[in-house]
Amino acid sequence: MINKRILSLLLYCILFFCLFGCSSGEQDSDNKLGNGWVPSGSLPLQYATQFEVDYYDGGYSLISVSDGSKFLVVPENAPVPDGVSKNITVLQQPIDNVYLVATASMCLFDALESLDCISLSGTKSEDWYLQNARTSMENGEIIYAGKYSAPDYELILSSGCRLAIESTMITHTPEVKKKLEELGVSVIVDQSSYEKHPLGRTEWMKLYAVLVGKEALAESLFREQTQLLEAVLGLESTGKTVAFFYMSPSGYAVARKSGDYVTKMIELAGGEYIFQNLGDSETATSTVNLEMESFYATARDADFIIYNSTVAGGLTSMEEFLGINTLLADFKAVKEGNVWCTGKNMFQETTQLGLMISDIHEMLCDDGTLAQLNFMYKLT
Amino acid sequence: MKEKHSLRNLTVIGIMLVLFAALAVLNISLGSVKIPFSETTKIFFGKGTNDTFQELIWRIRLPRMTAAIILGGALALSGFLLQTFFNNPIAGPFVLGISSGAKLAVALLMVYVIGRNGVVTSPAMILSAFAGALLSMGFVLLVSQRIQKSSMLIVAGVMIGYICSAITDFVVTFASDASIVNLHNWSKGSFSGASWEDVGIMAVVVLVTSVIVFFLSKPVGAYQMGESYAKSIGLNIKLFRASLVVLSSFLAACVTAFAGPVSFVGIAVPHLVKSALKTSKPLIVIPTCFLGGAIFCLGCDLIARTVFAPTEISISSVTAIFGAPIVIYIMVKRRSAVR
Numbered sequence: 001m002i003n004k005r006i007l008s009l010l011l012y013c014i015l016f017f018c019l020f021g022c023s024s025g026e027q028d029s030d031n032k033l034g035n036g037w038v039p040s041g042s043l044p045l046q047y048a049t050q051f052e053v054d055y056y057d058g059g060y061s062l063i064s065v066s067d068g069s070k071f072l073v074v075p076e077n078a079p080v081p082d083g084v085s086k087n088i089t090v091l092q093q094p095i096d097n098v099y100l101v102a103t104a105s106m107c108l109f110d111a112l113e114s115l116d117c118i119s120l121s122g123t124k125s126e127d128w129y130l131q132n133a134r135t136s137m138e139n140g141e142i143i144y145a146g147k148y149s150a151p152d153y154e155l156i157l158s159s160g161c162r163l164a165i166e167s168t169m170i171t172h173t174p175e176v177k178k179k180l181e182e183l184g185v186s187v188i189v190d191q192s193s194y195e196k197h198p199l200g201r202t203e204w205m206k207l208y209a210v211l212v213g214k215e216a217l218a219e220s221l222f223r224e225q226t227q228l229l230e231a232v233l234g235l236e237s238t239g240k241t242v243a244f245f246y247m248s249p250s251g252y253a254v255a256r257k258s259g260d261y262v263t264k265m266i267e268l269a270g271g272e273y274i275f276q277n278l279g280d281s282e283t284a285t286s287t288v289n290l291e292m293e294s295f296y297a298t299a300r301d302a303d304f305i306i307y308n309s310t311v312a313g314g315l316t317s318m319e320e321f322l323g324i325n326t327l328l329a330d331f332k333a334v335k336e337g338n339v340w341c342t343g344k345n346m347f348q349e350t351t352q353l354g355l356m357i358s359d360i361h362e363m364l365c366d367d368g369t370l371a372q373l374n375f376m377y378k379l380t
Numbered sequence: 381m382k383e384k385h386s387l388r389n390l391t392v393i394g395i396m397l398v399l400f401a402a403l404a405v406l407n408i409s410l411g412s413v414k415i416p417f418s419e420t421t422k423i424f425f426g427k428g429t430n431d432t433f434q435e436l437i438w439r440i441r442l443p444r445m446t447a448a449i450i451l452g453g454a455l456a457l458s459g460f461l462l463q464t465f466f467n468n469p470i471a472g473p474f475v476l477g478i479s480s481g482a483k484l485a486v487a488l489l490m491v492y493v494i495g496r497n498g499v500v501t502s503p504a505m506i507l508s509a510f511a512g513a514l515l516s517m518g519f520v521l522l523v524s525q526r527i528q529k530s531s532m533l534i535v536a537g538v539m540i541g542y543i544c545s546a547i548t549d550f551v552v553t554f555a556s557d558a559s560i561v562n563l564h565n566w567s568k569g570s571f572s573g574a575s576w577e578d579v580g581i582m583a584v585v586v587l588v589t590s591v592i593v594f595f596l597s598k599p600v601g602a603y604q605m606g607e608s609y610a611k612s613i614g615l616n617i618k619l620f621r622a623s624l625v626v627l628s629s630f631l632a633a634c635v636t637a638f639a640g641p642v643s644f645v646g647i648a649v650p651h652l653v654k655s656a657l658k659t660s661k662p663l664i665v666i667p668t669c670f671l672g673g674a675i676f677c678l679g680c681d682l683i684a685r686t687v688f689a690p691t692e693i694s695i696s697s698v699t700a701i702f703g704a705p706i707v708i709y710i711m712v713k714r715r716s717a718v719r
Contacts, residue, residue: 013400076520121683127556127557247573248562248565248566249486249490249505249562249566249568250565250568250572250573250640250694251570251571251572251574252570252572252573252692254565278690279691288690288691289565289691289693290690290692291411291412291572291685291689291690291691291692292440292444292572292573292692293411293412293413293436293440293441293695294411294412294413294689294690295690296436296440297412297413297432297434297436300432310558311558311561311562313493313558314624323501324501325437325573325575326575327435327440330435356517
């Protein structure tokens with residue numbers, strides 16, 4: 001008898017928790033703010049998967065990033081709504097005095113004509129290949145405030161900074177993020193590097209557009225890039241193979257991992273990345289230190305070589321390229337004069353990944369007349 | 381007793397030669413690209429049928445393997461000389477700040493060249509690493525003129541290492557991300573990218589230095605018996621000490637210049653060799669150390685380039701995994717002996 005009672009009680013408990021769990025889940029999806037407000041709509045996203053934006057009446061927007069962080073953007077002069085969940089960071093517009101550390105995000109602000117929102121940079125003036133960013137720093141409109149791992153907290157505080165935009169590198173120094181938050185500086189960690197599709201990275205401009213209130217401009221700029229991509233996607237695959245790499249000073253080749261966004265750009269452009277199944281697609285790293293003989297055996301047959309000058313330094317001639325390693329002279333792309341070098345700006349131009357894909361497509365269709373593209377130049 | 385020792389030496393050297401030959405065959409036959417053994421044999425005798433395989437063996441595997449043999453031998457020999465000089469079994473090329481000096485020079489080169497959007501070429505790297513290593517060595521030599529105690533010289537070497545590392549860190553603080561990545565990659569060491577041209581240069585430097593070291597076997601043996609004994613047989617101690625520092629630094633500088641800093645070989649191999657031979661006699665230990673270093677590096681490089689192929693891991697990671705336990709063993713054994 002007692003056993004039956006205990007069993008019944010247990011069943012009631014299980015039923016109660018099941019019901020409670022279900023109802024709280026439903027409540028969560030509708031009640032993201034935690035105060036009962038229901039979103040009036042969401043930002044349509046085509047490629048980006050690492051963030052989402054919900055709109056609320058009164059011009060409020062809730063940004064949810066894939067790392068679990070949430071930011072409520074409150075319009076200028078509007079009150080902060082009551083009862084907002086404690087895990088949501090409130091950002092009151094106008095958003096200015098931003099400390100921007102995520103290098104790839106600078107061009108997105110630049111494209112949104114919002115460089116004036118940024119007053120501090122985690123990259124020095126001489127390391128910017130975006131002309132507007134470099135000019136702003138030279139003019140003193142943006143000041144260097146230390147790199148991601150060693151920010152100048154005093155400068156950040158004294159300049160009235162309330163928002164820092166970090167790259168995922170900050171996850172290696174969590175104490176820096178903690179300290180910034182302790183000082184009242186909210187931190188958005190840009191997750192665009194985890195986007196599977198190249199244009200997913202570009203689409204992050206929509207998130208920044210929400211911050212600076214320029215959603216329409218972002219939509220129009222993004223459409224330009226998708227149109228460039230669609231123009232290329234409509235064409236037949238060229239069937240040409242491409243090797244994208246640089247040689248490290250230690251003598252081994254450093255190639256992009258298969259499935260990385262650069263290799264995806266090559267495939268979208270109608271080419272084929274020559275290194276198949278390279279690296280672990282689940283890890284966050286984007287490159288692989290490739291053993292020399294495997295590199296030689298594979299890359300020597302590539303139709304095109306794109307040499308990544310961002311890390312290894314810019315090359316000016318084919319002679320300089322062959323000086324890196326004499327084995328490169330055996331490569332098909334070298335013999336046929338199909339060696340291209342990336343410009344230093346390639347990895348800072350997230351805004352124009354559609355144009356980059358178009359560049360790669362032009363390279364693949366080159367009949368020998370091209371020498372310079374937007375993000376690459378031919379080595380002769 | 382003497383016969384017993386000779387037999388032991390012959391057996392040890394015999395086993396090492398077999399091991400060396402086996403590892404050499406494995407290094408030529410194994411790699412990230414699978415080449416049938418029959419084809420490898422044909423290529424080796426100039427009768428290969430596949431052009432790519434031929435290039436892989438003659439221009440990638442063989443120069444790399446030869447570099448590992450020469451530089452591994454050089455590292456072990458350098459370690460033996462330093463251990464003799466300091467009378468300390470854990471002294472190695474790192475102790476005199478040689479690697480730190482080389483790293484500083486390479487860091488300066490990278491920051492300067494990449495900062496101007498240039499490309500760091502292999503000869504420039506080799507020259508700068510060599511210059512940095514020799515500068516550190518010059519400083520140690522200067523100090524050795526004033527300090528007679530070996531223990532104090534170790535302290536001086538460690539301090540030079542600290543100074544060089546501090547300046548490197550200072551340079552890195554203001555360096556671009558690209559320079560930091562390149563320096564990080566270089567400082568992990570690798571035999572990858574060795575060409576026949578490099579092998580030619582390192583062979584001349586290392587083999588000439590090694591022959592000189594071999595001819596110094598007798599004075600080294602006398603020095604092992606104590607400074608007063610060495611003096612009593614007419615050895616110029618000051619000149620001899622300077623020669624030991626110069627020769628060992630020259631060997632270590634050559635390794636750092638061509639392969640970057642490679643750790644633990646210089647400490648672990650001489651100890652292993654002496655333990656196996658049960659003697660410290662330079663006449664037998666010097667050539668065996670060279671052979672031991674070559675075997676150790678052949679084995680470690682084979683692991684570095686094949687275990688996670690086609691991804692290559694740094695040579696220092698592998699040498700540390702195998703070398704560090706030996707160093708710990710030395711320390712524990714020494715402590716037990718003191719007790």
